[in-house]
Amino acid sequence: MKIGRYRGEDGAERLGLVLDKGGAVKVLDLVAAAQAHGKARDFARTMDAFMDGGRAMLDAGYAASEWAQREGDSKWLADEASVPWMTPLNVRNCIAGGRNFAAHRAETLEYWTKQGAKLHSEIPMGFVKLASVMVPTRSTIHRPEGCEWFDYEVEATAVLGKKALNVDEEGALDAIFGYTVLNDVSAREMQRKEMQNQSILLGKNYPGFGPLGPWIVTSDEVPDPSVLEVRLTVNGEERQHAYCKDMIFSIPQLVAHWSKTGLDRGDLVTVGSPEGVAIGRPDPMAFYLKSGDVVRAEVVQCGVLETFIA
Known part of the structure; x- marks a missing residue:
């Protein structure tokens, strides 16, 4: 459902x-x-x-x-x-994946390597999206003052429905209540400075930087999450399109790995974003989000998360 x-x-x-x-x-x-x-x-x-x-x-x-x-x-x-939608759940924690689609990793490899990042795929890469920045579908979000590199990233997101501590992949699937959509909005100038300092926090967590929803598709309708299909458009122009089968680490692998932290009901684990983000383009300034833009982030099996840029 x-x-x-x-x-x-x-x-x-x-x-x-x-x-x-x-x-x-x-x-x-x-x-x-x-x-x-x-x-x-x-x-x-x-x-x-x-x-x-x-x-x-x-x-x-x-x-x-x-x-x-x-x-x-x-x-x-x-x-x-x-319908006046709220975020689809009370978010407890959100562990956001990074560089988990090979094509996205490749499109940004040169840039982030120059910032001092030493990229590998021995374990998943992740960072925290604060629950306080989550906003529902059809929200209007604002660029932080001085931010011109305002980027989008559609992400399929696993919603935990119960405790998961040190589980294997089978246990990870059993702990997932369903799936929803996150737009991992990013202030790239700040993220660049943080990456040089070997951290990521503020660049991903200004107010409103976590559009989430519009609702949850329960896991009984998606027994194999590798079939999830993600898309993102800006003003009707497709910017991102991929399938979760193309990920480096699968959803069960991600949840099993992050279960070492002690996951519980209300936690989110996102899968990372596919290629097509603005920062990975040869001419990124033409693709960064601007006032008046309408962003539609979608997990096809779930629904469309719409966000307005002020």
């Missing part, structure tokens, strides 16, 4: 199930449907509780959805474009 969080009229979190109704995308108020279906007592009212409910809660969600589509009230459905 495709499930996300949105803000109800009372300001409280609601759970929305995304449905394709003959080409029109609708969002079902899943809690209202479950209440009418007679399952309200045990049904989760938040994404945290839904993830904690495991397979039983997922099955209850499917049952409520199927019943609502047969016998439900039309007032439980809304046009997707009118």
Whole structure:
């Protein structure tokens, strides 16, 4: 299922199930449907509780959805474009992958080597995206003062649904609740200075630098995450397009590796971005994000994360 969080009229979190109704995308108020279906007592009212409910809660969600589509009230459905989405979950931590697509690694190799980076693929490369910078789909984000090298990076993202400590690849897959989309927005001037100092933090973590969503596709619909397809467009022009089968480290390998930190429900592990970022272009200034740009980052099996640049 495709499930996300949105803000109800009372300001409280609601759970929305995304449905394709003959080409029109609708969002079902899943809690209202479950209440009418007679399952309200045990049904989760938040994404945290839904993830904690495991397979039983997922099955209850499917049952409520199927019943609502047969016998439900039309007032439980809304046009997707009118839904005030929140980030799809309360993010606990986000470990972001880097240089995990060979073509992207190659396009930036010369530049980052000049900054003192010594690149290898013995273990995954990663850094932290702060939970505080995460914003939902259709958010407007601002370039930091003095930033001209304002870059985009679409990333498929694994959402952890339970604890994972020192797990193998099979255990890693079992711990994944689902997948969503992150646009790893970057201030490259600051990142360049940090890389020279052998760090990455601020260049990836100005306010709003973590567009996330629009919702989660649950892992039962993606038994093999290597099939995930990622795309990114700016003002309708395709800039990035790749498949997760092209990664150096697979999603199970990434989660297993980072499980050494002690992952838990609400953690995100991103896979890194494919080739096509602005900094990897021969003429990067023509590709960096500018005021008025509309960025659409997509995991095809999940949905499109839209961001406006101010």
